[in-house]
Amino acid sequence: GNSVTQMEGPVTLSEEAFLTINCTYTATGYPSLFWYVQYPGEGLQLLLKATKADDKGSNKGFEATYRKETTSFHLEKGSVQVSDSAVYFCALLPSGGSYIPTFGRGTSLIVHP
């Protein structure tokens, strides 16, 4: 079956540090890949997505590149802010069938001033 594995959190950084949150996936075919962000007490919202190999999704300074050869979609940001503190979820949508997404367990990011 499909699966998404994210690095364990929490990830704790100082403001302006470089961020990487690792995400690898298992799926047949060519899934679409997503990063969602969840702020405390809220629902998830889409951060970025990529729908085919070598695509780069980007938004609000965050980037992730769809790497088919390593089945990865790592999230990066060059300089984090306190306001980036949240839980980040990696997800995939399979290329066929029921279009039900598979989510990773989420990675908590804490950014200190």
Next chain:
Amino acid sequence: DGGITQSPKYLFRKEGQNVTLSCEQNLNHDAMYWYRQDPGQGLRLIYYSQIVNDFQKGDIAEGYSVSREKKESFPLTVTSAQKNPTAFYLCASSIGTTRVNEQFFGPGTRLTVL
């Protein structure tokens, strides 16, 4: 503004009672979903519906029920058969018919069993 609304934001239930969580969307999306979120466990799919008057069980459907009588509404009932219902419940929707479309989430309902 298009979006998904969930109500109430907080809900308290006594043991043995059924309770219904509301989810409404005005995005004209065909597919709607219910997830349960517990600390450290990510999202677990309870039920989903890809078209009006049809819905399917997800990974943890036991103790829950849903209906989809209208395209914009997908209420979730937490029954007394659900052994541990205290959790954060998220409703989502998507266009549903392609592999490239993301989900849109509501703000969630936090259910506490007293």
